[in-house]
Amino acid sequence: MIELKNIYKYVTVGGNKTFLLKDLNLTFNEGEFVSIMGPSGSGKSTLLNVIGMLDGFDEGEYFFLHESVHKMKEKQRSQLYKQYIGFVFQAYHLIDELTVYENIETPLLYQDYSAGERKAMVSDMLDRFNIVGKKDLFPEQLSGGQQQLVGIARALIAKPKLLLADEPTGNLNSKQGQEIMELFKKLNQEDGVTIIQVTHSEKNAEYGSRIINLLDGRIDK
Template sequence: MIKLEEINKYFQTEEVQTQALKKVNLHVKEGEFIAIMGPSGCGKSTLLNVIGLLESPSSGSYQLDGKEVADYKESQRTNLRKGNIGFVFQNFHLINQLTVSENVMLPLAYLDLSKSDRKKKVEDVLDRLKISHRRNHYPQQLSGGQQQRVGICRAVVAQPKLILADEPTGNLDSKNGQEVMELLTELNRQGATIVMVTHSQRDANYAHRVISLLDGEIVTEVENEIDLF
């Protein structure tokens, strides 16, 4: 599904150029759950942003579902993200003025769906992720764990093949963090491919494979003893 070959990423700040990714080679099969680990500043989030088409690589090849997308322009990357990639963030990024249902419905606004179809998809995902009883609440009325659950609902409501999670338990206590990881694992069992950035070895243990980055380079890949299917 994901095929990165010799990916480099540079950032230019005034006269200083920083290399965030160095000749990264990474293949992710459909249905895999991958965890990316490493110290702060090692390039984890940059790699996730490249995979999620939020940033373009400076050089190298990136194939997503067999399409070469490394040189896509912003408009092309935006169109490809719609309905194909779901994002889960550490800081939830919910809109306080919108209810749970309205927040979850946001990704569907970009798809050619009727109002009734959008509403049905929202109701289905809220039921499936066990947060439907909060559908009319606002984010500030929810616990951190509930807010992240809503964030995951929003990420998967359009039924994307790929879910990208950046420190999804970073702002949660241990109990809520475990519930979120179990939820991501269940979505993976249902067919979603997941790539997750995390500092937590406990969270990484849920993944099929753990990729370690150091100074923008992949230094190790470890298989966990988890059945892929």
């Protein structure tokens, strides 16, 4: 599904190149649940952003569903990721001024769905996550776990093939974290969603079928 070949990303500070990602070669297959681990600053989030096409890279090749992302224009990339990729963030990043319902609906606004379709899809999602009763609440009225649930619902609303999660449980207590991880596992096994997550916790990493360890922008073998 995803193939990264010799990916480099660096910043130049005072004439010296500091590598954020250095010569990464990775393949992710459809249906995988992969955990990326590593200490702070090892490039986990950068890698995730590169995969999610939110961030660029300086050298190398990136194939997504056999299409060469590195040759695409921004518009094409945006077309690609809004169709296939969902994001989940550590800090949830819900829009404070929108209700639960509207937050979940947001991604659909940027794709061609009619108002009726949007309504059906959001209701479906609310049902599935058991949060119908909270649909008119604002993020600040929810607990952290509930907010992350909404964040995941939002990530899944457009039926992505790939879910990218950047420390999804980092701001949650262990019980809430566990629930989220169970949900991920279920999504992966029952719905066949490919998941790549960044995490600090060994325990959470175990939920994945494969663990990649990063150190200073490289794969730590």
